[in-house]
Amino acid sequence: MDNPLLELTGLPPFSAIKPHHVEPAIDFILEKNRARINGLLQVTEYYTWTNLLGPLEEMEDQLNRAWSPVGHLNAVVNSDEWRRVYNACLPKLSAYATELGQNERLYQAFLSIAQGPEYQKLSIAQRKVIDNGLRDFRLSGVALDRDKKRRFKEIAERLSILSAKFSENVLDATDAWKKRIERREQLAGLPEHALDMARQAAQRDHMDGWLLNLEHPSYLAVMTYADDRALRAEMYEAYVTRASDSGPHAGRWDNTPVMEETLALRHEKANLLGFKHYAEYSLATKMAASPEQVVSFLSDLAQRSLAMAKTELEELRDFARRTDDLQDFESWDALYYSEKLRQHRYAISDEELKPYFPHNRVLDGLFSLVNRLYGLTVKERKDVDTWHVDARFFDIFDHQGALRGQFFLDLFARPHKRGGAWMDECIGRRRNTRGVQTPVAYLTCNFTPPLGSQPALLTQDEVLTLFHEFGHGLHHMLTKVDYLNVAGIAGVPWDAVELPSQFMENWCWQRDVIDMMSGHYQTGEPLPPTLFDRMTAAKNFQTGMQMLRQIEFALFDFRLHLEYDPARGSRIYDILAEVRDQVAVMNPPSFNRFPHSFSHIFAGGYAAGYYSYKWAEVLSSDAFAHFEENGVFDRDTGLRFLTTILEQGGSRDPMDLFVEFRGRPPQIDALLRHSGITAG
Secondary structure, X not given: OOOHHHOOOOXXXXXXXXXXXXXXXXXXXXXXXXXXXXXXXXXXXXXXHHHHHHHHHHHHHHHHHHHHHHHHHHHHOOOHHHHHHHHHHHHHHHHHHHHHHOOHHHHHHHHHHHOOOOHHHOOHHHHHHHHHHHHHHHHOOOOOOHHHHHHHHHHHHHHHHHHHHHHHHHHHHHHHOEEEEOOHHHHOOOOHHHHHHHHHHHHHOOOOOEEEEOOHHHHHHHHHHOOOHHHHHHHHHHHHOOOOOOOOOOOOOOOHHHHHHHHHHHXXXXXXXXXXXXXXXXXXXXXXXXXXXXXXXXXXXXXXXHHHHHHHHHHHHHHHHHHHOOOOXXXXXXXXHHHHHHHHHHOOOHHHHHHHOEHHHHHHHHHHHHHHHHOOXXXXXXXXXXXXXXXXXXXXXXXXXXEEEEEEEEEEOOOOOOOOOEEEEXXXXXXXXXXXXXXXXXXXXXXXXXXXXXXXXXXXXXXHHHHHHHHHHHHHHOOOOOOHHHXXXXXXXXXXXXXXXXXXXXXXXXXXXXXXHOOOOOOOOOOOHHHHHHHHHOOOOOHHHHHHHHHHHHHHHHHHHHOOEOOXXXXXXXXXXXXXXXXXXXXXXXXXOHHHHOHHHHOOOOOOOOOHHHHHHHHHHHHHHHHHHHOOOOHHHHHHHHHHHHOOOOOOOXXXXXXXXXXXXXXXXXXXXXXXXXXO
């Protein structure tokens, strides 16, 4: 069969992969895998790693490598045709995964290895693969009766379709809203780069004037700088009502039925397996021990932050009153006056900082940092097939010159590209008969693109985002575990997976790192000391409000899955209102439909798991505190973080790994100190 998805021995040949290749390739691989699994289970004596688990890993790898570029292309160059073939394969892949998870003969084969003499001879990583496999069989319903197995399979297939539909609705609603501006005075307050970006967007759509859209760089620029309050209000409403029953496109891509059905099916799925609710099911694969522990953790953190956040909001409202006599402070005023207050208080703004952070200079500084910490060298390769002219490719070598990992980098926002920033797996590490398979990552962001001949200039938040995603990438690429299911981020509990990413953000505030990654795009001058001092002084500006915002998301997500009652329905906005009463200092307007675009929990892996960001931030802050104690560039500390955290993947319990690195369990003090919150 002449199909590039069936001939993958190296990197995906993106220019050769077309939508019509997808279904035939997936159908072929699934049929072949089913036949081979049946053959493997014909063994009559006893099962071993060699005659069962090794071949299973090989089959999983082939399927992953065929599907990975398909999912990626659907996200970064979305079209009707890519969407059609992607959605056509989702139920097939879900059905296959459920069949494997409910295959009693396969489960018994795993069990026989776990209970047999070979188990103790296997490596720690191999035993972890088996232990996780047995857990996942149970979580896939292997012990259910026939009717419940069938229902579980139906639910899994439907949930995969609903997840994709949620994401599509958000993307379509985001792409649909545009506003043409004919007079420059309507955009008063916007910095020159934002005007250039809007003009470039208009030219792209063959228009005169300026064009605003809901891509993050455009939206954020208006909300932060536009003096026209009515324009801010209009754009705010369009953004927070995406894919909902409200706003300028009310009902057109409404995610309400998707959300309702998703929550109902998740609850039913958890009940089928004997869990009281989906929150309990979610924690079966996480560090947190119980729902009560999660709620208590978030509530405690909220309580510690509440007084500071209330003070910050009152200061902001007072500033708006004194500055513009604004008496009716609204959500679309928050970013605008926050930026003005930050400038007033610290004499610093993103517009002043951005010229010092051209994207290539930031990348060079990031690569210099990992060289200094871990002895790694990152080199770009130009001869690699990609999906877009913006996409780039890099190799990572260790201090001995050995290739450790590779990654694709796609930094800039554009139409038909999913919003947000993420790291995903292209190829996972595993050892096979040909040697070690090099892990490959996708690192995807949605930054402001270059404007004309000017390079892309990154905001402080964009620099932090780049470091964050690169931290995920290092976790995937630097693993030394040779087994696919526990290599890199695979098998890592979701509430520990943010540790390496959030850890990397700390370096963005170090003077030496700033020197490595800053240089004025016109003169090459590094960030002046006065600007650095003002930037670091403003580091914890409104940190209490930001902390509570994340806790609001996390508590809402967790309670949504913890308290679901089929007799009462999802109660999405009732629960959100209760959470806001508890932890929010400012409530948004009634038309706000934030949950309708909350892709993390409805179209990502964070359902009853968004708390992971704060949970892992305790770990990451405490890990960085160890560097502060020993010297932030101490090579021994860096190598210990490399060997205990980054290289171990999911092969061992994350708490054991953290204690091995830190010398003790994690403490919350460093997070509070780094956030400027007084411990209490």
